[in-house]
Amino acid sequence: MILTVTPNPALDLTWRVDRLVEGGTHRADAGIARAGGKGLNVARVAHAEGEQVLAVTTTGGRVGEEFAAELGASGVPHALVPVAAETRRSIAVVDEALGDTTIINERGMNPSDVEWAAVLGEVVERLPSARVLVISGSLPPGAPDALLPMLIAVGKDAGVPVIADTSGPALLRAADAGATVLKPNAAELADATGIADPVEGARSLIDRGAELVLLSLGADGMLAVTASALVHARLDEPLAGNPTGAGDAGVAACAVLYAAGVRDPEQILRRATAWSAAAVLMPLAGDISPRWTALEQQIRVTHPDPSSFRPASS
Template sequence: MILTVTPNPALDLTWHVDRLLPGETHRVDAGATRAGGKGLNVARVLHAQGHDVIALATSGGGVGAEFAAELVASGIPHRLVPVAAPTRRSIAIVDEAAGETSVLNEHGDAISPDELAALMANVVELAHDADAVAICGSLPPGFGPDQLGELVCILTVAGTPVIVDTSGPAMLAAARAGAIAVKPNAEELLAATGAADTAAGIAALLELGAGIVVASLGAEGLVVATADASDIRARLPRALHGNATGAGDAAVAAIAAAVAETPGLTANTPDGESARIRLARRATAWSASAVLMPLAGELSPEHDGLEREVVVSPASEPKESA
């Protein structure tokens, strides 16, 4: 089973417009409303692909009630931790003509110490039966990098591998606590590490203690890196246009599936390298196929074909053994 954790979920509201004109009024078809947040999107992808998954999140207020009802209707196994603050909202406007998406994310209100303790207790409980735990998205006020690092450490010491997709100091804390995988995008990588380039940023996260770094680089594909083996670059030979809001989450779903299925994913062995190449292909294809779908948390039926198109190559010279 794969457990996804969304500490700062959102009710996702999505509208599609023929062409987005700033300052103008637009007539649109009815928008879509879904329980969202990065971990929920990851869970949707895994569930649709036949993986055993449980989605854990918080829920509060009137928006939280709508969030919970949609999650029940989705059929995704889940557990919600009640909180006093209302669940935040995220608004996506998809410009069909430009193939671009504008997103407005509410910050989300603070979580109380008791609510945080309840959330962490639920994570630890559910993780007993998990092959991997994916902690995804922003952290609400009251749930800081130190608390995230503590949670990652608890799970890792218990033998449960943890994947983390967040940003800033929280990403550094996750790496330092021994997360088996972290997934920054290029902007998050450089902002968190202060590195001059992608390679240096990846190296910084590996030096802190991350087992594997999967850095998504937009149209340039992604890089899969470990401390001891050669980095792997994967990309599609053509650009795809659409709604990119769930692309990174689809990549995290591929990472979580690979971690759950392949205990030796980070090993500097032929089997480990083969597993990382498969991960690079699948994460690239799933990420790209998500762009083709109108809503985050979905893969295009074309994802198998896209996986066959992915070009894989070394991203760097072989690393010297320590």
């Protein structure tokens, strides 16, 4: 089973407009509401691809009621921890003309210590059945600094690989706690480490304790970095579509392969890049196109010189 934890879930609201004009008035058809947050997107993708999953997260308030109802209808196995704070919302406006997506994320509200303890307890209870633990997404403002290291520690104590996808100081805390895999994007990596060079930044996370860093480079593809390997994967031409959830699909691919015992960074990178690209082709985060198998065959994989590698867009 792939066990996912979403510390800061959101009800994802998506609208599509003909053209987004700053300061303008727009008309759209009825939007789509979906229970989201990065860990839930990971669980949705893995579940759709036939993996056994369980998504652990919190829910609260009237938004949380809508969140829970949609998640229940989705069929994705889940365990919801009730909290007093209202579940946040995330708003995506898709510009049909440009193929761009503008996202506004509410920050979320921090659960109480007792509520966080209930989340941790839920994870500990489920870990004996898990083959991988995924902790994915932002932390709400005010969340305890010890939360992410504690979640990683209980996974490691259970002998379960831990994949963490987060940003800011939490990314460094995850590396220091020994997360098996980290999955930042280039901007998050530079912001957290203060290192502009992506390879050096990723290697700094390896030095702190991570085993593998999967680094999203947007249209430039993805890097896999370990203590001894550097692998780059990309499509020859970027895909137009909605990039929301592309990184989550990559995490799902990594989790599925880790659950199957695969540790080869090139194999993981190729699948993660293919699933990320396939997510861009879908209108909503948490889905990937069945074209992923064909995309995987089109991906170009190289082993660049670490001292000279630079993303094409840099």
